[in-house]
Amino acid sequence: AQSVSQHNHHVILSEAASLELGCNYSYGGTVNLFWYVQYPGQHLQLLLKYFSGDPLVKGIKGFEAEFIKSKFSFNLRKPSVQWSDTAEYFCAVNAPTGYSTLTFGKGTMLLVSP
Amino acid sequence: DADVTQTPRNRITKTGKRIMLECSQTKGHDRMYWYRQDPGLGLRLIYYSFDVKDINKGEISDGYSVSRQAQAKFSLSLESAIPNQTALYFCATRGRGTEAFFGQGTRLTVV
Numbered sequence: 001a002q003s004v005s006q007h008n009h010h011v012i013l014s015e016a017a018s019l020e021l022g023c024n025y026s027y028g029g030t031v032n033l034f035w036y037v038q039y040p041g042q043h044l045q046l047l048l049k050y051f052s053g054d055p056l057v058k059g060i061k062g063f064e065a066e067f068i069k070s071k072f073s074f075n076l077r078k079p080s081v082q083w084s085d086t087a088e089y090f091c092a093v094n095a096p097t098g099y100s101t102l103t104f105g106k107g108t109m110l111l112v113s114p
Numbered sequence: 115d116a117d118v119t120q121t122p123r124n125r126i127t128k129t130g131k132r133i134m135l136e137c138s139q140t141k142g143h144d145r146m147y148w149y150r151q152d153p154g155l156g157l158r159l160i161y162y163s164f165d166v167k168d169i170n171k172g173e174i175s176d177g178y179s180v181s182r183q184a185q186a187k188f189s190l191s192l193e194s195a196i197p198n199q200t201a202l203y204f205c206a207t208r209g210r211g212t213e214a215f216f217g218q219g220t221r222l223t224v225v
Contacts, residue, residue, distance in 0.1 A: 009154065034213055034214075036216075042218075043204065043216045043217060043218045043219050044157075044204065044206075044214075044216040045216075046213050046214075049213050051211070090156060090157065092214075101147070101159055101162055101172070102147070102159075102206075102208065102214050103159075104149075104156045104157040104158075105156055106154060106155060106156035107154075107156045
């Protein structure tokens with residue numbers, strides 16, 4: 001079975017600071033990887049996804065993530081955060097073969113102070 | 115219109131009552147999921163369905179049941195609601211080789 005670990009439960013940053021949120025997964029085979037964002041009071045929206053190819057994936061709103069297979073990691077980065085990035089961020093994984101489910105990490109709450 | 119629609123958006127119910135949460139989608143996806151979100155616990159899978167005739171339990175299915183009435187509809191029922199089922203519930207759909215698309219969520223409070 002697959003599992004996802006997000007290292008930080010809460011992160012507080014000032015505007016313009018750089019962001020890196022850690023995500024490690026446990027699964028022995030090929031994976032699809034996702035980062036979702038949930039703004040306060042809203043549903044989950046996709047930030048970016050990795051299926052195959054270039055391990056450096058660019059998403060919306062200036063976010064990017066790097067898939068490092070040897071480390072089973074898919075960390076999310078943004079060079080300069082804004083107050084509007086305040087949200088909860090979820091890493092998720094699923095196996096692309098067969099009928100696998102999408103497994104989420106526990107989430108990281110990011111608070112950006114102006 | 116939203117691709118994935120959940121009803122109701124908010125619901126307060128009493129302990130012991132039966133309640134149904136509904137989900138419909140216009141994405142044409144075959145896979146549908148029900149998740150529960152609790153603070154600090156992320157999203158946990160309750161039930162999932164890969165097509166109309168396929169229903170599977172997730173990691174926290176006790177106390178819940180589902181019905182896949184059509185490819186586009188997937189309902190979650192709480193047969194006898196209890197206070198620790200108070201949570202935010204999300205329905206999601208996914209096609210083959212795509213990401214998941216989420217509904218707006220149903221905030222359920224059991225008193």
